Amino acid sequence: xxxxxxxxxxxxxxxxxxxxxxxxxxxxxxxxxxxxxxxxxxxxxxxxxxxxxxxxxxxxxxxxxxxxxxxxxxxxxxxxxxxxxxxxxxxxxxxxxxxxxxxxxxxxxxxxxxxxxxxxxxxxxxxxxxxxxxxxxxxxxxxxxxxxxxxxxxxxxxxxxxxxxxxxxxxxxxxxxxxxxxxxxxxxxxxxxxxxxxxxxxxxxxxxxxxxxxxxxxxxxxxxxxxxxxxxxxxxxxxxxxxxxxxxxxxxxxxxxxxxxxxxxxxxxxxxxxxxxxxxxxxxxxxxxxxxxxxxxxxxxxxxxxxxx
Numbered sequence: 001x002x003x004x005x006x007x008x009x010x011x012x013x014x015x016x017x018x019x020x021x022x023x024x025x026x027x028x029x030x031x032x033x034x035x036x037x038x039x040x041x042x043x044x045x046x047x048x049x050x051x052x053x054x055x056x057x058x059x060x061x062x063x064x065x066x067x068x069x070x071x072x073x074x075x076x077x078x079x080x081x082x083x084x085x086x087x088x089x090x091x092x093x094x095x096x097x098x099x100x101x102x103x104x105x106x107x108x109x110x111x112x113x114x115x116x117x118x119x120x121x122x123x124x125x126x127x128x129x130x131x132x133x134x135x136x137x138x139x140x141x142x143x144x145x146x147x148x149x150x151x152x153x154x155x156x157x158x159x160x161x162x163x164x165x166x167x168x169x170x171x172x173x174x175x176x177x178x179x180x181x182x183x184x185x186x187x188x189x190x191x192x193x194x195x196x197x198x199x200x201x202x203x204x205x206x207x208x209x210x211x212x213x214x215x216x217x218x219x220x221x222x223x224x225x226x227x228x229x230x231x232x233x234x235x236x237x238x239x240x241x242x243x244x245x246x247x248x249x250x251x252x253x254x255x256x257x258x259x260x261x262x263x264x265x266x267x268x269x270x271x272x273x274x275x276x277x278x279x280x281x282x283x284x285x286x287x288x289x290x291x292x293x294x295x296x297x298x299x300x301x302x303x304x305x306x307x308x309x
Contacts, residue, residue: 042287048280057276067281074278076259076267084243084263087174088293091181091242095189096235098182103193104223124187132251135180139252141165170260173253177261180248185241189234196230197223236294243290264289 024031052063071077106117123131138145141164150156156164166172200223208218246265249255255262255270262270264286272279 045280045283045287049277049284051277051280053276053280055276063277067275067277068285070275070278071271071281071285074271076262080259080262080264080267083174083261084265087178087181087263088239088242091178091185091245092235092238094178095182095185095238096231099186099189099193099234102186102190103197106190106194107197120187120190122187123184126184127247128184128245129247129251131184132180132248135176136167136252139166139176141168167253168257170257173261177248177252180252181242181245184248185238189238192234192237193227193230196227200226232298236297239293239297240290243293244286 049067050063050065052060052066054060102120106113106120139147141147144164147156147164147166150164166176204222204226205218208222213221243263244265245263246269249261249263249266250269253261255266259267259270264282268279268282268286271282
């Protein structure tokens with residue numbers, strides 16, 4: 001009877017270490033990019049928020065929590081935060097509703113569907129800053145294309161009047177900024193939802209038709225529940241993008257008149273021009289607000305259950 005002999009080969013530890021570090025050749029550049037572009041600026045930002053920084057950028061000394069205290073006593077802060085919440089909720093909600101309709105449309109077969117899908121990418125491919133500038137020029141009270149059309153239709157009676165100065169009135173300015181925010185957010189959101197629609201098996205819809213389910217009943221009971229993972233991804237990314245949307249607001253109104261159209265992002269930039277340390281504190285608060293909002297959203301939507309489903 002032959003006895004089976006187990007032979008154990010001992011690999012030298014330098015070789016084992018080389019095997020363990022080999023994945024770093026692939027993920028190392030990505031990790032380095034995250035550290036340099038994301039983590040290091042956050043560390044510098046937090047450090048700056050506790051420094052007394054002069055207007056010329058030189059650090060005078062430590063400031064403790066005085067920058068945060070000064071920020072808390074800013075008269076405009078309460079309105080800016082409230083406006084930011086309204087801005088994010090309206091922009092993300094309206095974008096999602098319109099994108100649901102567009103995704104459903106582009107999921108159907110119709111002539112020139114490919115051309116229509118390609119055209120939808122244009123607002124996404126264009127610079128957000130340039131899009132905001134184009135809308136600002138189009139809303140010019142004297143020569144803007146939008147006002148010319150409204151004047152021709154009789155909606156605006158006198159060009160150059162207060163009635164035509166849309167961006168000079170806070171309520172209308174926020175309305176037009178929301179239009180731009182929705183316009184630039186639609187392509188990504190629509191394509192994210194469209195990809196979700198295309199993963200739903202046709203057999204599910206066939207079974208619903210056999211059971212006599214109406215189109216609306218099918219949409220609410222089948223399509224929307226199966227779209228939840230795509231909706232979750234699109235909403236999360238849109239919340240982050242809209243919350244940090246600086247070019248739209250800055251290029252269209254500079255956050256004015258006063259602070260009437262400012263969000264926390266533009267308010268942070270305005271503070272930087274005179275109070276660098278306080279601006280850094282606002283940046284830290286803004287960063288924490290984004291994290292809290294996203295975590296609350298993920299918790300309320302039970303994202304792990306949606307992904308596992």
